[in-house]
Amino acid sequence: xxxxxxxxxRAVIAVALIAGAAxxxxxxxxxxxxxxxxxxxxxxxxxxxxxxxxxxxxxQGRATAILPxxxxxxxxxxxxFRFGGGYALDDQSELRGxxxxxSADADLVRLGDxxxxxxxxxxxDYKSFGLDLGYRRYFLSTGALRGYGEATLGVAWxxxxxxxxxxxxxxxxxxxxxxxxxxxxxTWNINFGVLFKVAEQVDVNGQIxxxxxxxxxxxxxxxxxxxETINDDTARLTFPIVVGVRFRFK
Numbered sequence: 001x002x003x004x005x006x007x008x009x010r011a012v013i014a015v016a017l018i019a020g021a022a023x024x025x026x027x028x029x030x031x032x033x034x035x036x037x038x039x040x041x042x043x044x045x046x047x048x049x050x051x052x053x054x055x056x057x058x059x060q061g062r063a064t065a066i067l068p069x070x071x072x073x074x075x076x077x078x079x080x081f082r083f084g085g086g087y088a089l090d091d092q093s094e095l096r097g098x099x100x101x102x103s104a105d106a107d108l109v110r111l112g113d114x115x116x117x118x119x120x121x122x123x124x125d126y127k128s129f130g131l132d133l134g135y136r137r138y139f140l141s142t143g144a145l146r147g148y149g150e151a152t153l154g155v156a157w158x159x160x161x162x163x164x165x166x167x168x169x170x171x172x173x174x175x176x177x178x179x180x181x182x183x184x185x186x187t188w189n190i191n192f193g194v195l196f197k198v199a200e201q202v203d204v205n206g207q208i209x210x211x212x213x214x215x216x217x218x219x220x221x222x223x224x225x226x227x228e229t230i231n232d233d234t235a236r237l238t239f240p241i242v243v244g245v246r247f248r249f250k
Contacts, residue, residue, distance in 0.1 A: 032201070033249035034088040040205060040244025042080040044102065046072035047210075049236030051123065051161075052111075057226020059165075060174065062115040066227060069109055071236050075126050078104025082244065086136060094136040096152060102128045117169030123161060123179070128213070130156030130187055144197040152189045156213050158182065178221065180231070185214035195246060207242040 054068045084098035106123035113119055134152025141147075161180040166173045191209030198204055216234040219227075 181217035
Protein backbone atom coordinates (compact mmCIF):
# COMPACT_ATOMS: atom_id res chain seq x y z
CA UNK A 1 0.00 0.00 0.00
CA UNK A 2 2.89 2.34 0.79
CA UNK A 3 4.40 1.65 -2.63
CA UNK A 4 1.08 2.39 -4.29
CA UNK A 5 0.80 5.74 -2.51
CA UNK A 6 4.40 6.56 -3.49
CA UNK A 7 3.69 5.87 -7.16
CA UNK A 8 0.48 7.91 -6.96
CA UNK A 9 2.44 10.87 -5.62
CA ARG A 10 5.02 10.48 -8.38
CA ALA A 11 2.26 10.34 -11.00
CA VAL A 12 0.68 13.55 -9.69
CA ILE A 13 4.06 15.30 -9.71
CA ALA A 14 4.72 14.10 -13.25
CA VAL A 15 1.35 15.37 -14.48
CA ALA A 16 1.95 18.74 -12.78
CA LEU A 17 5.38 19.03 -14.42
CA ILE A 18 3.96 18.15 -17.83
CA ALA A 19 1.14 20.69 -17.42
CA GLY A 20 3.61 23.33 -16.29
CA ALA A 21 5.86 22.64 -19.25
CA ALA A 22 2.90 22.85 -21.64
CA UNK A 23 1.81 26.14 -20.13
CA UNK A 24 5.37 27.45 -20.33
CA UNK A 25 5.53 26.52 -24.04
CA UNK A 26 2.19 28.29 -24.59
CA UNK A 27 3.51 31.38 -22.83
CA UNK A 28 6.62 31.29 -24.93
CA UNK A 29 4.52 31.14 -28.10
CA UNK A 30 1.88 33.77 -27.23
CA UNK A 31 3.86 36.06 -24.92
CA UNK A 32 1.29 35.87 -22.11
CA UNK A 33 -0.18 33.40 -19.62
CA UNK A 34 -3.35 31.43 -20.22
CA UNK A 35 -4.70 32.70 -16.88
CA UNK A 36 -6.81 35.81 -16.31
CA UNK A 37 -8.32 37.42 -13.20
CA UNK A 38 -11.85 38.91 -13.23
CA UNK A 39 -13.39 41.40 -10.80
CA UNK A 40 -16.85 42.90 -11.17
CA UNK A 41 -19.94 44.40 -9.60
CA UNK A 42 -23.53 43.68 -10.63
CA UNK A 43 -27.17 44.47 -10.08
CA UNK A 44 -29.76 41.69 -10.47
CA UNK A 45 -33.26 42.84 -11.51
CA UNK A 46 -35.77 40.05 -10.86
CA UNK A 47 -37.68 38.42 -13.72
CA UNK A 48 -39.76 35.99 -11.66
CA UNK A 49 -39.87 34.09 -8.37
CA UNK A 50 -41.46 34.90 -5.00
CA UNK A 51 -40.02 35.24 -1.52
CA UNK A 52 -43.33 33.64 -0.57
CA UNK A 53 -46.38 32.50 -2.54
CA UNK A 54 -50.01 33.19 -1.66
CA UNK A 55 -51.89 31.00 0.83
CA UNK A 56 -54.89 30.94 3.17
CA UNK A 57 -54.74 29.38 6.64
CA UNK A 58 -54.20 30.30 10.27
CA UNK A 59 -51.43 32.18 12.07
CA GLN A 60 -51.34 32.70 15.82
CA GLY A 61 -54.78 31.04 15.89
CA ARG A 62 -56.31 33.67 13.58
CA ALA A 63 -57.61 33.31 10.04
CA THR A 64 -54.85 34.56 7.72
CA ALA A 65 -54.54 35.33 4.01
CA ILE A 66 -51.01 35.72 2.62
CA LEU A 67 -50.35 37.54 -0.66
CA PRO A 68 -47.51 36.58 -3.07
CA UNK A 69 -44.37 38.67 -2.53
CA UNK A 70 -42.06 38.84 -5.59
CA UNK A 71 -38.32 39.15 -4.92
CA UNK A 72 -38.25 42.47 -6.77
CA UNK A 73 -40.89 43.99 -4.46
CA UNK A 74 -39.18 42.81 -1.28
CA UNK A 75 -35.47 43.08 -2.14
CA UNK A 76 -35.26 45.26 -5.25
CA UNK A 77 -32.23 44.63 -7.46
CA UNK A 78 -29.64 44.20 -4.73
CA UNK A 79 -25.93 44.32 -5.48
CA UNK A 80 -23.41 41.60 -6.23
CA PHE A 81 -19.62 41.35 -6.15
CA ARG A 82 -17.84 38.88 -8.42
CA PHE A 83 -14.29 37.59 -8.44
CA GLY A 84 -12.69 34.67 -10.19
CA GLY A 85 -10.91 33.95 -13.40
CA GLY A 86 -10.50 32.00 -16.58
CA TYR A 87 -8.06 29.57 -18.20
CA ALA A 88 -7.72 29.83 -21.98
CA LEU A 89 -7.89 26.52 -23.81
CA ASP A 90 -7.13 28.33 -27.09
CA ASP A 91 -7.73 31.75 -28.64
CA GLN A 92 -11.53 31.31 -28.63
CA SER A 93 -12.30 28.96 -25.71
CA GLU A 94 -11.98 29.44 -21.97
CA LEU A 95 -12.84 27.58 -18.77
CA ARG A 96 -14.42 29.78 -16.11
CA GLY A 97 -14.67 29.85 -12.32
CA UNK A 98 -16.48 32.72 -10.58
CA UNK A 99 -17.40 33.43 -6.94
CA UNK A 100 -20.44 35.67 -6.44
CA UNK A 101 -21.50 37.43 -3.25
CA UNK A 102 -24.98 39.02 -3.28
CA SER A 103 -26.67 41.20 -0.69
CA ALA A 104 -30.00 43.05 -0.68
CA ASP A 105 -31.90 44.96 2.01
CA ALA A 106 -35.58 44.14 2.47
CA ASP A 107 -38.41 46.69 2.28
CA LEU A 108 -41.38 46.59 4.65
CA VAL A 109 -44.23 44.91 2.72
CA ARG A 110 -47.92 44.24 3.24
CA LEU A 111 -48.14 40.44 3.46
CA GLY A 112 -51.94 40.15 3.61
CA ASP A 113 -54.52 40.01 6.41
CA UNK A 114 -54.77 38.33 9.78
CA UNK A 115 -58.24 38.44 11.32
CA UNK A 116 -59.58 41.99 10.89
CA UNK A 117 -56.10 43.54 10.57
CA UNK A 118 -53.66 44.04 7.71
CA UNK A 119 -50.52 41.92 8.14
CA UNK A 120 -47.10 43.46 7.45
CA UNK A 121 -43.73 41.78 7.24
CA UNK A 122 -40.12 42.93 7.57
CA UNK A 123 -37.80 40.28 6.11
CA UNK A 124 -34.16 40.00 7.05
CA ASP A 125 -31.54 40.81 4.41
CA TYR A 126 -30.96 38.47 1.48
CA LYS A 127 -27.35 37.25 1.43
CA SER A 128 -25.80 34.53 -0.70
CA PHE A 129 -22.37 33.29 -1.73
CA GLY A 130 -22.05 31.20 -4.87
CA LEU A 131 -19.52 29.34 -6.99
CA ASP A 132 -20.15 28.90 -10.73
CA LEU A 133 -18.04 26.83 -13.14
CA GLY A 134 -18.44 26.85 -16.89
CA TYR A 135 -17.27 27.59 -20.41
CA ARG A 136 -16.84 30.81 -22.42
CA ARG A 137 -16.63 31.08 -26.21
CA TYR A 138 -15.34 34.19 -27.96
CA PHE A 139 -17.12 34.87 -31.25
CA LEU A 140 -16.27 38.46 -32.17
CA SER A 141 -12.98 40.30 -32.29
CA THR A 142 -12.76 43.81 -33.77
CA GLY A 143 -9.85 46.00 -32.79
CA ALA A 144 -10.02 46.53 -29.03
CA LEU A 145 -13.44 44.81 -28.72
CA ARG A 146 -14.02 41.13 -28.10
CA GLY A 147 -17.50 39.59 -27.73
CA TYR A 148 -18.34 36.33 -26.00
CA GLY A 149 -21.05 34.00 -24.76
CA GLU A 150 -20.79 31.71 -21.74
CA ALA A 151 -22.73 29.16 -19.72
CA THR A 152 -22.08 28.04 -16.12
CA LEU A 153 -23.48 25.72 -13.46
CA GLY A 154 -22.94 26.02 -9.75
CA VAL A 155 -24.32 26.35 -6.24
CA ALA A 156 -25.30 29.35 -4.09
CA TRP A 157 -25.38 29.24 -0.30
CA UNK A 158 -28.28 31.48 0.78
CA UNK A 159 -28.36 32.68 4.41
CA UNK A 160 -31.33 31.96 6.68
CA UNK A 161 -34.19 34.42 6.25
CA UNK A 162 -36.27 35.62 9.21
CA UNK A 163 -39.32 37.86 9.18
CA UNK A 164 -40.92 40.21 11.73
CA UNK A 165 -44.74 40.22 11.53
CA UNK A 166 -46.94 43.12 12.61
CA UNK A 167 -50.74 43.51 12.64
CA UNK A 168 -51.37 47.01 14.04
CA UNK A 169 -55.18 46.81 14.20
CA UNK A 170 -54.95 43.57 16.18
CA UNK A 171 -52.10 44.97 18.33
CA UNK A 172 -49.87 42.03 17.34
CA UNK A 173 -46.11 41.97 16.77
CA UNK A 174 -44.31 38.64 16.58
CA UNK A 175 -41.06 37.34 15.12
CA UNK A 176 -40.55 34.21 13.05
CA UNK A 177 -36.85 33.45 13.57
CA UNK A 178 -36.69 30.60 11.07
CA UNK A 179 -38.86 31.56 8.09
CA UNK A 180 -36.36 29.92 5.72
CA UNK A 181 -33.39 27.81 6.72
CA UNK A 182 -29.96 28.35 5.18
CA UNK A 183 -30.04 26.77 1.73
CA UNK A 184 -27.57 25.38 -0.79
CA UNK A 185 -29.36 26.13 -4.07
CA UNK A 186 -28.49 24.93 -7.59
CA THR A 187 -27.65 27.74 -10.03
CA TRP A 188 -27.24 28.18 -13.77
CA ASN A 189 -26.17 31.19 -15.81
CA ILE A 190 -26.22 32.17 -19.48
CA ASN A 191 -24.31 35.37 -20.26
CA PHE A 192 -23.24 37.53 -23.19
CA GLY A 193 -20.67 40.27 -22.94
CA VAL A 194 -17.94 42.39 -24.46
CA LEU A 195 -14.33 42.95 -23.42
CA PHE A 196 -12.79 46.35 -24.25
CA LYS A 197 -9.01 46.50 -24.12
CA VAL A 198 -7.82 49.61 -22.23
CA ALA A 199 -4.19 48.59 -21.54
CA GLU A 200 -1.70 45.91 -22.52
CA GLN A 201 -2.96 43.46 -19.91
CA VAL A 202 -6.26 45.06 -18.85
CA ASP A 203 -9.80 44.85 -20.27
CA VAL A 204 -13.05 46.46 -19.16
CA ASN A 205 -15.94 43.98 -19.15
CA GLY A 206 -19.65 44.61 -19.76
CA GLN A 207 -22.05 41.68 -19.44
CA ILE A 208 -25.77 40.84 -19.37
CA UNK A 209 -27.48 37.48 -18.96
CA UNK A 210 -29.84 35.24 -17.04
CA UNK A 211 -29.20 33.70 -13.59
CA UNK A 212 -31.41 31.06 -11.97
CA UNK A 213 -31.17 30.23 -8.25
CA UNK A 214 -33.08 27.22 -6.89
CA UNK A 215 -35.76 27.31 -4.20
CA UNK A 216 -35.27 27.95 -0.48
CA UNK A 217 -35.66 25.37 2.30
CA UNK A 218 -39.26 24.50 3.42
CA UNK A 219 -40.99 26.26 6.32
CA UNK A 220 -41.61 23.28 8.62
CA UNK A 221 -43.33 25.16 11.44
CA UNK A 222 -46.28 26.07 9.20
CA UNK A 223 -47.28 22.44 8.62
CA UNK A 224 -50.97 21.99 9.48
CA UNK A 225 -51.80 25.71 9.32
CA UNK A 226 -52.84 25.79 5.65
CA UNK A 227 -49.92 28.11 4.94
CA GLU A 228 -47.43 25.36 3.98
CA THR A 229 -47.52 26.29 0.30
CA ILE A 230 -46.04 29.76 0.74
CA ASN A 231 -42.56 28.48 -0.19
CA ASP A 232 -43.66 26.70 -3.40
CA ASP A 233 -42.20 29.29 -5.78
CA THR A 234 -39.02 30.53 -4.10
CA ALA A 235 -36.68 29.77 -7.01
CA ARG A 236 -35.73 33.02 -8.72
CA LEU A 237 -34.68 34.13 -12.18
CA THR A 238 -32.78 37.40 -12.54
CA PHE A 239 -31.25 39.54 -15.29
CA PRO A 240 -27.73 40.36 -14.04
CA ILE A 241 -26.02 43.46 -15.41
CA VAL A 242 -22.28 43.28 -14.73
CA VAL A 243 -19.47 45.80 -15.10
CA GLY A 244 -15.94 44.77 -14.27
CA VAL A 245 -12.29 44.60 -15.15
CA ARG A 246 -10.09 41.74 -16.36
CA PHE A 247 -6.36 41.39 -15.72
CA ARG A 248 -4.44 39.12 -18.08
CA PHE A 249 -1.21 37.72 -16.65
CA LYS A 250 2.05 37.82 -18.57
